[in-house]
Amino acid sequence: MSGLAYTRFELVRTFRNRRFYIFSIGIPILLYWVIAAPQHNKIITGTAFTYGIYYMVSLASFGTMMSMLSTGARIAGERQVGWTRQLRISPLSVRAYFRAKILTAYAMALLSLCLLYISGAILGASLPAERWLEMTGLIVIALVPLAALGILVGHLITTDSAGPAMGGLVTFLALLGGTYFPITGGVLHTIGQLLPSWWLVQAGHIALHGRGWPVRGWITVLAWTAILATGAGWAYRRDTTKV
Amino acid sequence: MTAQAPAQTDGGIRLNGLIKTFRGPHGPIHAVRGIDVSIAAGETAALLGPNGAGKSTTIDMMLGLSKPDGGTVTVFGRPPREAVDAGLIGAMLQSGALIRDVSVRELVTMMASLYPDPMDVDEALEVTGLKAMASQRTQKLSGGETQRARFALAIVSNPELLVLDEPTVAMDVEGRREFWSIMRAFAARGRTVLFATHYLEEADANADRAILMAHGRVVADGPTTEIKARVGRRTLRATLEDVDPSTLACLPGVASAERHGDAVILSCTDSDQAIRALLERYPAARDIEITGGSLEEAFLELTGEPDDEVSELVAP
Structure with missing residues (x-):
């Protein structure tokens, strides 16, 4: 029971911090409206997609990734004020702590996703229901390793390095994952496919071409989940000293 | 409870x-x-x-x-x-x-x-x-x-x-x-x-x-x-020539005494008693200062760190 009370507490706390969610949820929505709204029904040259749907899908991966990684900045802040050490000397289990952090990150990501879908619908992006569902399902799965990454990074950085670290990480993952522009060949393509963000972007692209992940995608996501979850556990356990 | x-x-x-x-x-x-x-x-x-x-x-x-x-x-x-x-x-x-x-x-x-x-x-x-x-x-x-x-x-x-x-x-x-x-x-x-x-x-x-x-x-x-x-001592400092520190260390309320030129420094367990006794026996004592000993000083004394002042202390 105790763990659930902590999860509820984390959710309440997160959604009270307006500045936090305005930036992490608002920015992808704002970008979407700025890019797509003026030309939402126009077909992007060389593709079969309108601006409205293409950018909804691209920003879905970008927005949800930001929500996941923003956990790291929050954890860095909690460590700074000594809250993490206070929790360490309570009976709260590691499992309950991780559950609260992951569920809070997912709540943010899903809110971000919903707002993008609604914006997309307003701007005329239409898809068959099963495409919406499959895309959403795979996005949720692709976010698992990124949830672990958020926690891992949060226990390694300090608040003054949180900005550049998070900004850099999101840009790196988004760029090589193919969020900003499609990567179709060469070294970047090879490297990109090894990243979890690549498959997050691919999950979004299901909406466009209707193809799910190949086996390779599942293996990559699973492997990153194992690596980053282990890393997050390690970082949390060693993080007992004053920051 | x-x-x-x-x-x-x-x-x-x-x-x-x-x-x-x-x-x-x-x-x-x-x-x-x-x-x-x-x-x-x-x-x-x-x-x-x-x-x-x-x-x-x-x-x-x-x-x-x-x-x-x-x-x-x-x-x-x-x-x-x-x-x-x-x-x-x-x-x-x-x-x-x-x-x-x-x-x-x-x-x-x-x-x-x-x-x-x-x-x-x-x-x-x-x-x-x-x-x-x-x-x-x-x-x-x-x-x-x-x-x-x-x-x-x-x-x-x-x-x-x-x-x-x-x-x-x-x-x-x-x-x-x-x-x-x-x-x-x-x-x-x-x-x-x-x-x-x-x-x-x-x-x-x-x-x-x-x-x-x-x-x-x-x-x-x-x-x-x-x-x-042991550590809550006060320090009494006075100018007083020609008195042996070991004699001063025997005054009531004084734990130890040392001399620095014309000045004597008394480490007191009871500084009130010490100052009365000092002035009664040595009316020539002047420039008197009483300060609360800092914990750091007391610790230095207790740990026996090599320190000139500590080694000069004369036990009563």
């Missing part, structure tokens, strides 16, 4: 041969160099020492936040981590603020929910004087109120062992007085309390026992009255 099964607090707190070394920029820092201390259940003990004595490092090991490089810690017969998981320890760590965006009540309620046998949240808010600001957001609290809220977080767990690491640092005089009276009321419930401080007066007024630490070692350990007699 419910009576705890005696087995739960069996053995009190035991630190055996505790050692902790950190890597520093100029070689290893020996923060704790072998500490042996036992604190019985129900005792209120002060960990007294200047900054850098190793108090916080010792407390971190006692709470399972840091692993000793040598030696062992047991809290009520268990390793610290197990005692923490069983909800037996409540602690107020040194410094630190509160997380934002929650009310004082929400914060204390959440903390209470993590423990098997917590104190009533209203009671915790009441005794820490936070009732009036229970619905305030934590970021709106003043420094003293923040400390009280941190104290509420420590006691709402209704712990068998309460650990306070320099708890009154951000408080004003009135705040300190209130804080210690709440702490004593809590200790009166038969709980074990250990607090770290660098104020001798705090240890004297609030603990049964003081454990003096300096340079990572325990340099004295005993009832506070005894410790106070």
Whole structure:
């Protein structure tokens, strides 16, 4: 029971911090409206997609990734004020702590996703229901390793390095994952496919071409989940000293 | 409060041969160099020492936040981590603020929910004087109120062992007085309390026992009255020629005396007695100054660090 009370507490706390969610949820929505709204029904040259749907899908991966990684900045802040050490000397289990952090990150990501879908619908992006569902399902799965990454990074950085670290990480993952522009060949393509963000972007692209992940995608996501979850556990356990 | 099964607090707190070394920029820092201390259940003990004595490092090991490089810690017969998981320890760590965006009540309620046998949240808010600001957001609290809220977080767990690491640092005089009276009321419930401080007066007024630490070692350990007699000395300084320090050391209230040129420096256990006796026998004494001896000086004396002034001391 105790763990659930902590999860509820984390959710309440997160959604009270307006500045936090305005930036992490608002920015992808704002970008979407700025890019797509003026030309939402126009077909992007060389593709079969309108601006409205293409950018909804691209920003879905970008927005949800930001929500996941923003956990790291929050954890860095909690460590700074000594809250993490206070929790360490309570009976709260590691499992309950991780559950609260992951569920809070997912709540943010899903809110971000919903707002993008609604914006997309307003701007005329239409898809068959099963495409919406499959895309959403795979996005949720692709976010698992990124949830672990958020926690891992949060226990390694300090608040003054949180900005550049998070900004850099999101840009790196988004760029090589193919969020900003499609990567179709060469070294970047090879490297990109090894990243979890690549498959997050691919999950979004299901909406466009209707193809799910190949086996390779599942293996990559699973492997990153194992690596980053282990890393997050390690970082949390060693993080007992004053920051 | 419910009576705890005696087995739960069996053995009190035991630190055996505790050692902790950190890597520093100029070689290893020996923060704790072998500490042996036992604190019985129900005792209120002060960990007294200047900054850098190793108090916080010792407390971190006692709470399972840091692993000793040598030696062992047991809290009520268990390793610290197990005692923490069983909800037996409540602690107020040194410094630190509160997380934002929650009310004082929400914060204390959440903390209470993590423990098997917590104190009533209203009671915790009441005794820490936070009732009036229970619905305030934590970021709106003043420094003293923040400390009280941190104290509420420590006691709402209704712990068998309460650990306070320099708890009154951000408080004003009135705040300190209130804080210690709440702490004593809590200790009166038969709980074990250990607090770290660098104020001798705090240890004297609030603990049964003081454990003096300096340079990572325990340099004295005993009832506070005894410790106070050892380190609570005042220094009387006067200009007085042609009197042998060993004669001055025999004056009532004087523990030891030394000479620096024309000046004599008397280390006094009772400076009132000492000055009366001094002026009665040596009316020529002048430029008299009486100062409270600092804890640091007392520690230097107790640790027997090589120091010119200390080696010149003449015992009575």
